[in-house]
Amino acid sequence: MSSPQTAAITAVHGWLPPDILSNADLEKMVDTNDEWIRTRTGISERRILKDPEKATSDMVAKVIEGLCEQRGMKATDIDLVIVATVTPDMFFPSTAQLACHKAGASNAWGFDLSAACSGFLYALRTGGQFISNGTHKKVVVVGSDKMSSIVDYTDRTTCVLFGDGAAGVLLEADPTGETGIQDAILRSDGAGGEYLRMQGGGSLNPASAASIEAKMHYIEQDGRPVFKAAVTSMADVSYEIMERNGLTGDDISWLVPHQANLRIIDATANRMGVTRDKVMINIEKYGNTTAATIPLCLWEWQNRLTPGENLILSAFGGGFTWGSIWLKWAMSPKA
């Protein structure tokens, strides 16, 4: 990196809705079974935001409040909020504006970023630039998705996969550059768009009786090509970031993978030479929360992390989008 100043994570917080949708619940809704879901994906249950009055911005606001509490700062201290999501409350205002208003972050500007399951990595990379170039002091990056709002609960091929949740981090400068974001590789290939998408509601297919009839307002996924691309791309990019920085599996303290499928996670860890005990995995409890999976892991694992540890964050998702970020952990475990 050209500038010695890096963007370090100085607080992390997550929020999950209380209601659980288990594999047993899904067995009553579609033709599926617990054994198939667990062996093919690793998922046992997921959280669902049932309150019809609540949306993605409410989860982001909870995350902002939690970050402020952990860091001992006021919401008005925040300069910028980036929300990675594919389930914004609405097209505009952006979820970032709605969440800042709810959390009292009245001095922040912000925007939404759409990169599906790679959204948190895209947003972390983007937010990090505002810290490392010295223009901003406190940047909040949140991944938040209310996937239940776009899941077709009659489609067994997608409804078993997704859950709702949000988590995020506060980025501040490390003037020494010894912790924080060290390197990032982010990629995309729009040719993969047709395999994983939600077609309805945008300028191509505005909402209409016909778009509803055609179920265009739900996620559609052709699982096999997505799986094939995910297995190779996520493993390749994770290996590439290690190789170009001279890191081996032994140097990595933790792999923090997007939680879409346990088999994709295992393939990535194997390619990197990282053993299972160094891989953050919580897919069994939350399923695929899209932009929230990686920060949810950081939040759950934070008390097991120590300053200077090497973390590799890796994701693959709709777009296609994929990437890897190497960061050195900055926070001490809570007493």
Ligand code: ACO
């Ligand atoms: N219960 C029981 N059977 C099912 C279910 C289910 N819920 N879903 C599918 N099946 C059946 C299929 O109909 C098929 O039956 P058939 O052989 O008679 O046709 C059989 O199981 C196998 O289906 P596959 O799709 O080949 O199953 P696969 O092993 O590929 O697993 C899965 C499907 C889990 C979706 C997998 O393809 C996958 O993980 N894909 C990648 C997901 C991903 O990474 N997405 C990117 C991130 S998401 C984002 O960006 C928003």
